[in-house]
Amino acid sequence: MDLIRFPRIPLAFLPTPLMPMPRLQAHLGPKCPALFIKRDDCTGLAQGGNKTRKLEFLLGDALAKNADVIITSGALQSNHVRQTAAACAAKGLKCVVVLSQSVPRTLPVYIENGNLLLDDILGAQVHRVDSADDVAPTINVLVNQLTAAGQYPYVIPTGGSNCVGALGYVNAVQECIAQCSPQTNGQTYVVHASASGGTQAGLVAGNAMLGNPLRVVGVNVYKQDNQAVLANIQSLVTQIQQDCQLSFSAKPEFTLWHGYQGEAYGIPTEAGNHAVLTLAQQEGILADPVYSGKALAGLMDKCASGHFSAEDRVIFLHTGGATALHAYPDILHS
Ligand SMILES: Cc1ncc(COP(=O)(O)O)c(C=O)c1O
Numbered sequence: 001m002d003l004i005r006f007p008r009i010p011l012a013f014l015p016t017p018l019m020p021m022p023r024l025q026a027h028l029g030p031k032c033p034a035l036f037i038k039r040d041d042c043t044g045l046a047q048g049g050n051k052t053r054k055l056e057f058l059l060g061d062a063l064a065k066n067a068d069v070i071i072t073s074g075a076l077q078s079n080h081v082r083q084t085a086a087a088c089a090a091k092g093l094k095c096v097v098v099l100s101q102s103v104p105r106t107l108p109v110y111i112e113n114g115n116l117l118l119d120d121i122l123g124a125q126v127h128r129v130d131s132a133d134d135v136a137p138t139i140n141v142l143v144n145q146l147t148a149a150g151q152y153p154y155v156i157p158t159g160g161s162n163c164v165g166a167l168g169y170v171n172a173v174q175e176c177i178a179q180c181s182p183q184t185n186g187q188t189y190v191v192h193a194s195a196s197g198g199t200q201a202g203l204v205a206g207n208a209m210l211g212n213p214l215r216v217v218g219v220n221v222y223k224q225d226n227q228a229v230l231a232n233i234q235s236l237v238t239q240i241q242q243d244c245q246l247s248f249s250a251k252p253e254f255t256l257w258h259g260y261q262g263e264a265y266g267i268p269t270e271a272g273n274h275a276v277l278t279l280a281q282q283e284g285i286l287a288d289p290v291y292s293g294k295a296l297a298g299l300m301d302k303c304a305s306g307h308f309s310a311e312d313r314v315i316f317l318h319t320g321g322a323t324a325l326h327a328y329p330d331i332l333h334s
Contacts, residue, residue, distance in 0.1 A: 001174050001209060006244070007060035011020055011087050012052040013044035018179040018315065023282040032303040033186070033312040036284065038176060041292070041320035046086030046122060049079045049320025050192075050199050054160035055087045055166030061164050063091070067154030069146050072137045073098040076128070076268060077290070077324045080159050080196075083125035095124040096146070096153075098139055102132040103266030107330070114327030116172040159196025163239040169202025170209070170240065176315065177213055186311030187215050193295035193319050194218030194229065194256060195265070201236035203317075208237075208248035218256045219295035222265050226258035260298040266290050271297035271334040276325075288321030289328045295319075 017039045025035040042053035062070060062225045070088050073083040074097070080318060081097045088095035097119060101111075119126055129138050139155060148246050156165070180188055194200045199216040207214050220229050237252050262269035268289035276293035278300070288295045299316055325331065 001171065002213070003167055006164070007064040008055055008056050009060045009063065009091065011045050011056050011059070015043065015175045015179065018041050018043055018053050018176070021316070022281050023066055024279065025132050026330065027278065027282050031306045031308070033308040033310060033314055037283070038190070038315050038317045041318045042321065043127045043320070045083050045090070046118060047082070047320070047323050049083055051080040051083040051160050052087070053172055054165035054198055055083060055168070057161055057167040058156050058165050059087055059093070059274055062093070062154035065085060065126065065154060067093070067152045069096060069151045069153045070095040070156060071096045071098070071138060071139055071142055071153050072156040072160070073100070073158050074183030075100060075102050076111060077103070077238050077266070077327050079260055079264060079321050081114060081124070081324065082323060083119045083120070083158070084156060085119050085122035088124070089122050092276065094121070096127070097124045097143055098127045098135050098142070100129050100132045100232045105266065107327070109329060110327045116325045118323060122278065146163065159198055161196035161201070161236065163243050164204065165261065166198040166202035168235055169199050169245065170206035170246065171213065173206030173210060177210070182311070184217060184311055184313045186309050186313060189215045189217055189312060189314045190214070190307070190317050191217045191219065191299045191314060192217060192294065192317035193291035194223045194233065195222040195228065195291065197233040200233050200320060201240060203311045204233070204252045204254060205237050205240045205246060205248070208250050208252040209246055212250040212253055216255065219260055219298040220256050220258040221261050221291050221294040224261065226256060231255045257298045257302070260294050260301070262294070263303060268328060268331065269297065269300070269332060270334055273331045275300055276331060285318070286322035286325065288317065288324045289331055290324055291321045
């Protein structure tokens, strides 16, 4: 897989470990196939997560274009923003972030602790806005101000999800396959939380480049409108193929499970909270109620309903997010 022509800076501890989850597998009963976890929560950059792989290519691109300020955005408890702030600190870049109060949670810890506290510690310049609709206009104003002051801003979209960021997960496919030998007679599934779509788009594209050896499954943790989330992932894959000129040796495959996101993005579900507590108490691994917990709830549900065959192998790609647990102490009382 030739991604060498894309500028990239090392930020992540790679390869991330791939580990069996024997206790969780046994806990889920006889219908659960061989269960593994790929620890992208351990990418290492200020508590890690999936955005670090994307940032290797995004900051590579920014530096190649001589940017000296990175601007990005997200919800108040964005893991992407925290990892961007850390990457900028590590590379001596100014980091300006626009955070929207788009999740209707007003607990003091939600609006002060978790990822938000870390953004401040990492030295990001934080601008808070009331709603997601205010993000783009605020970024425009900031770009104009910084440019007028003689700086070179580079804007990273919410979640780092464009074709440059997604290259991080194109690259991760080969890493995952190298860790998966010996072959199984069944399918090898990679199941993960999907939101702004860059993680899944990268995995789908990388898989298609290699002839689809994996079954990539996203779990929608983002919007009630599953078709909209899927359409965004499909459009990102088209962009990756066309703009980055990657050639696929198989047709891209899209699977997005839905029904696990609950009321809205950022609002915990009972099943998601239960999954967080189960993973913690069976394997000693921390997930979060916004992303990885809801995705794991989907996977646990499919295991219980006999979705997989006994010869299949299932890898839960842990995309991180446990830093947000500090903003969700109510997880224990759900
Ligand atoms: C912990 C975690 N998991 C999964 C995702 C979803 O990744 P993507 O936005 O690439 O779909 C995110 C995105 O913010 C995240 O922070």
